[in-house]
Amino acid sequence: MLQNNPELRGKIEQLWNKFWSGGISNPLTAIEQITYLLFMKRLDEFDLKRQADAEFTGEPYRSKFVGSWIPPEYRARREETDSDADWARKLEDEKRYAIDRRRLRWSEFKRMQAEEMLQHVQSRVFPFLKDLNGAESNFTHHMKNAVFIIPKPMLLVEAVKTIDEIFEVMERDSRINGQAFQDIQGDVYEMLLSEIATAGKNGQFRTPRHIIKLMADLVQPQLGHKIADPACGSGGFLLGAYQYIVTQLAIRAGSKNLVPDEDGFVRTSVAASLTASAQKTLQESLYGYDIDATMVRLGLMNLMMHGIDEPHVDYQDTLSKGYTEEAAYDIVMANPPFTGSIDKGDINENLQLATTKTELLFVENIYRLLKKGGTACVIVPQGVLFGSGSAFKSLRQLLVERCDLKAVITLPSGVFKPYAGVSTAILLFTKVYGAKDKVDRPATEHVWFYEMQADGYSLDDKRSKQEGYGDLQDIVAKYHARHAATDTERTAQYFMVPRSEIGAEGYDLSLSRYKEDVFEEMQYDAPGVILDRLIRAEVGDVDEIELAKVQSGIVRELLELRGMIG
Known part of the structure; x- marks a missing residue:
């Protein structure tokens, strides 16, 4: 993690300061512009690596920087009225605007003089980036309104130089510490995203990567599962599911060099060992939606930087009438916005809860999105566990009776610092009955409760790495070994509670309702x-x-x- 790498932290802060002093002071605008540059750099590096891999394995690969590229506005289009001579003239005109793709590489344009570089990146490289996957692609569609607004030649030169230095440090770290380069890149991107001052607005704040890894280990997504995040932000959960699946496939293929990371999780982002068929299946498995167009672009680029060529990330309000998907996904992993509310007239009529609170509607919507037998792992504010309003109780009853509510894991309030000190919990449930099915017998037998006390990081604003893994690995081990007959000790950190007791308590899911306190007898002098x-x-x-x-x-x-x- 970057906490242990002051050099990398320093370089990233340097990059922020350059943008600030260069006139781009809005953090969200700065992160978007930095992401475009990171994407250009990564595209070049990734393309060179794919070429080298293809040469080594003998597999065919066509570089994105071979041949010429014609900007969309200059591409010849044959009209019905065009004669052969007209068409030939159009093709000749098109050739005049053709750009050698090799000149669009980061490694080529970074050697240009300042004025020339800015003009080249603005007028050629950035339009090429927007058109990268062809006119029909999702990426091109969402990049349509993206603008490159670095205003000063020297700011671009300095940013390019600093990004090169950041990549050098990442590569050195990867060699020395054996950490996958893409994981270090993920850390860098996380730190950049953490600078967004608007994080926390409308209850939106990023989920720490080690919590995402924990949730992936609990759900254990498999190749072929259709996986969604209905409030995906920069795509952290989709990436977490992707990395979990890739890691499991690498282990099954006999990878021996995988070691636990600083949080105790074994992960690799390297999908090169996957067959073309597995890679295609995986590409088609991940779906994300968000109502912020900037976050959709960031999410698309984040996933593409990790080797997912054509991510399914879309601009969509998944609570609205316009979103009609239902019973479509095997896995849903999410940290939906808290403390917001939606206009009553906009709410999808398939949602039955009588509320405008987004933290309740999102959980009901996630239930609706799951196929029967599909599993969700969702972060909610702890108020959802015990709120006394009728919508709160109805939601909890739905989770207990129409789903197999497997686990409630409470998190310490510092997990989302510095954005928020809100107390949260992870809900893990499998859909058994559809919304219109008759419930013959409630689906939940027992609920497993775990009180996380530490996540391996300090619970203050600094969130410094602590010794060990906190409770992360214990939660994974104890959850997968849970048993109603043995997890009965109510004074312990984890235990199981039968559905009948939860029903008798008005479907209260707060751990404190069922936990028994231990009173130690103290001896005092007379x-x-x-x-x-x-x-x-x-x-x-x-x-x-x-x-x-x-x-x-x-x-x-x-x-x-x-x-x-x-």
């Missing part, structure tokens, strides 16, 4: 002994005759008190 100790502390070793001569002050009062208790 009052007389304590008073003697206090008197000696005041006057030292003095005999009783001398003490009797004391006429006033605290010693006199202590002596009188001792006399009263005799």
